[in-house]
Amino acid sequence: MRLAFLGVAGALPAAGHSNVSFVVTAGVATAGATALVDCSGTPAAALEQLGVCPTEIDSVILTHAHTDHLYALPSLMHAQLMLGRSARLTLAGEPAALQRARALLDAAGLLERAESFGIAWHDLSRSELRLAAREMGADGAGRSGDATAELCFRSFAVEHSVPTLGLLIEHRSVQNTTRICSSGDTRPCEAVAVNARGAALLIHEASGLADEESELNAAGHSSARQAAAAAAAAGVRQLQLVHLPPWGLNGGESRFLSEARTALARTALARAAFDGDVAIPQTGRWFDVS
């Protein structure tokens, strides 16, 4: 399974950084299992930069109804229409976020046009979403009938200022199962550590540092220290910090990283499990998760 970030900024975009959003795909030589989690910035341009044609996105998953997580959906759908998309698109996520997405597409005059290729609305809070990956033919097209793997998205409720979904993303193939857990926007929440157990990677929000935890938590967010505490409790191998404030992405990175590393170093379980480092993922770069 591979993933790449289109942005890692929190509610306020920063110079050179869009709001947090990432693309996840079953692998290099597969088609039919590529999803975008949250939709911000200029997604079509960011996807092209990663070598993904915007029409290859099979599903957009919206974790909650806050503007910074879904405002660019009309732009992505517009690009898909211009590129001649004909396959059905699944819009999955938290119910209020899906309702807002529908209103946004309608306001942009895109709802009827997008429904020409078919939109499947999927309430991810009620049932998991499975995307079958198919082996690529020599012509680059996915061959039908020979699914080699699947990406499965399951949600769990986290604690933010509005209903929000954390995600457990599983890549299942004959060889193995690999998991990524994403916290979404949340204050410290036990469900994250519970669901991240056994995951190779935890993507956790870090909207600030430990000295502002009371304000962060009151607003439904976490500090870098609290993100590390979730990673330690889950025993994951890697931690990526996202949803950072502008100063954390343009000069303050080392303060976020050292706060998280210090918290992890204090925990025996984390010391035993960790095989990577804490990172603020670079935008526009693929990461292999296995």
Ligand SMILES: [Zn+2]
């Ligand atoms: Zn939010």
